[in-house]
Amino acid sequence: MTSIAALAAVAGELEAAFPDPWLRAFSVKANDVPAIVARLGRLGLAANVVSRGEWAAARAAGIPNAGVTLEGIGKSDGELRAAVRAAAAGDPLRWVAVESPEELDALAALAARAGLGAGGRPPLEVLVRLNPDVQPETHRGLAVGRGTAKFGMTETELTAAVAALPADGPIRARGIHLHVGSQLGAVDAWRDAVRRGLAVLSLVRAGRPAFDTLDVGGGFPVGDAGTVPRPARFAEEAAALIGALPEDRRPARLAVEPGRFLVAAAGTIVASVLHVRERGDGERVVVIDAGMTELIRPALYGATHPMRALTSLGAPVHPGAAPSSAARVDGPICESTDTFGSAELPPLHRGDLVAIAETGAYAASMASTYNGRPAAPQVLLEPNGTLTAARSRGRVRFAG
Ligand code: LLP
Numbered sequence: 453m454t455s456i457a458a459l460a461a462v463a464g465e466l467e468a469a470f471p472d473p474w475l476r477a478f479s480v481k482a483n484d485v486p487a488i489v490a491r492l493g494r495l496g497l498a499a500n501v502v503s504r505g506e507w508a509a510a511r512a513a514g515i516p517n518a519g520v521t522l523e524g525i526g527k528s529d530g531e532l533r534a535a536v537r538a539a540a541a542g543d544p545l546r547w548v549a550v551e552s553p554e555e556l557d558a559l560a561a562l563a564a565r566a567g568l569g570a571g572g573r574p575p576l577e578v579l580v581r582l583n584p585d586v587q588p589e590t591h592r593g594l595a596v597g598r599g600t601a602k603f604g605m606t607e608t609e610l611t612a613a614v615a616a617l618p619a620d621g622p623i624r625a626r627g628i629h630l631h632v633g634s635q636l637g638a639v640d641a642w643r644d645a646v647r648r649g650l651a652v653l654s655l656v657r658a659g660r661p662a663f664d665t666l667d668v669g670g671g672f673p674v675g676d677a678g679t680v681p682r683p684a685r686f687a688e689e690a691a692a693l694i695g696a697l698p699e700d701r702r703p704a705r706l707a708v709e710p711g712r713f714l715v716a717a718a719g720t721i722v723a724s725v726l727h728v729r730e731r732g733d734g735e736r737v738v739v740i741d742a743g744m745t746e747l748i749r750p751a752l753y754g755a756t757h758p759m760r761a762l763t764s765l766g767a768p769v770h771p772g773a774a775p776s777s778a779a780r781v782d783g784p785i786c787e788s789t790d791t792f793g794s795a796e797l798p799p800l801h802r803g804d805l806v807a808i809a810e811t812g813a814y815a816a817s818m819a820s821t822y823n824g825r826p827a828a829p830q831v832l833l834e835p836n837g838t839l840t841a842a843r844s845r846g847r848v849r850f851a852g
Contacts (some may be wrong), residue, residue, distance in 0.1 A: 486512040607648075669708070724806070726739045778795070
């Protein structure tokens with residue numbers, strides 16, 4: 453279930469920190485339910501996608517190609533061709549962020565074959581992804597801005613790849629894309645990365661005036677007030693770095709592409725209890741009907757999400773209503789890593805409801821059908837308290 457009021461609150465906070473002309477693009481990988489992308493679109497968000505599937509989700513959400521940026525660590529010929537085809541049809545994506553010199557060559561060849569940049573057809577607009585080579589303050593599995601990570605180009609690779617592009621060819625290099633990591637616990641690595649991005653941008657721009665765009669990626673964290681930096685803190689750092697540059701060296705276009713910050717807190721998984729048992733060591737084990745197929749983050753990153761019991765009407769069980777004690781909450785999947793960890797919960801029986809909070813990001817979009825499970829239904833909680841169906845329960849896939 454996703455709260456629309458919560459989405460609106462964080463979209464407003466993001467806009468206050470990064471107002472126009474910053475482009476604010478929602479990173480669809482965090483939540484690819486079209487109804488949710490559509491609500492964010494109405495709140496002024498563009499869409500950042502990594503595949504034709506996510507691009508289709510953005511289109512289904514009513515976001516035009518001009519509001520879609522395509523990136524991704526490994527794009528297939530089919531994906532590159534689709535971006536070229538849209539440009540050739542006069543309906544280009546806002547830009548394509550390219551990961552490597554080899555990918556740039558492949559894209560340039562496809563764009564040349566489609567006649568882009570010739571005969572009155574505009575060239576394809578491209579950003580090149582810089583590996584910022586910083587030490588992100590986050591879980592190792594989320595620290596994509598490290599120098600050893602597979603993401604982006606070194607400064608040397610990037611400048612050589614752009615220098616090799618003819619100034620009036622099928623591809624127009626418009627600037628730099630970077631991403632430091634997700635759930636950043638501090639602003640320092642991000643500031644280092646933005647500083648590096650600005651330096652490389654102005655170096656290349658000296659010989660190529662159209663190279664004027666900096667997309668600083670996502671990574672804004674979620675957490676209790678005071679425990680993590682808010683977007684305004686990141687914006688302050690960016691403003692200081694940009695403000696210190698001479699006016700003619702400041703990027704003409706700027707973008708952020710957060711995922712988690714926009715959707716995490718708005719989402720709740722509502723599960724029901726299947727059975728409860730005591731283990732030999734006295735531990736109470738509650739098995740619920742949601743598992744790693746709906747929320748893989750605990751198994752993958754050791755992530756914890758707040759859990760509480762709900763009444764049959766969906767209201768939180770009042771803490772004084774029943775004595776709570778520790779319980780381990782596990783999913784129904786045949787894997788011992790299918791556990792959500794420990795929570796203080798009242799006595800529970802089959803059919804009782806348990807809510808797992810802050811599950812709007814990287815839950816539904818990372819869901820699987822393992823163990824033959826259909827995708828969970830998606831419900832929107834409207835600001836006036838009504839519920840709207842956003843996606844019905846998926847179907848079980850059978851082989852053959
Ligand atoms: N831009 C790029 C290039 C990215 O790779 C990502 C996330 C984002 C933006 C959005 O980052 P965010 O604002 O959501 O931190 N599955 C992991 C998170 C993986 C993030 C991958 N890239 C999790 O559940 O924590």
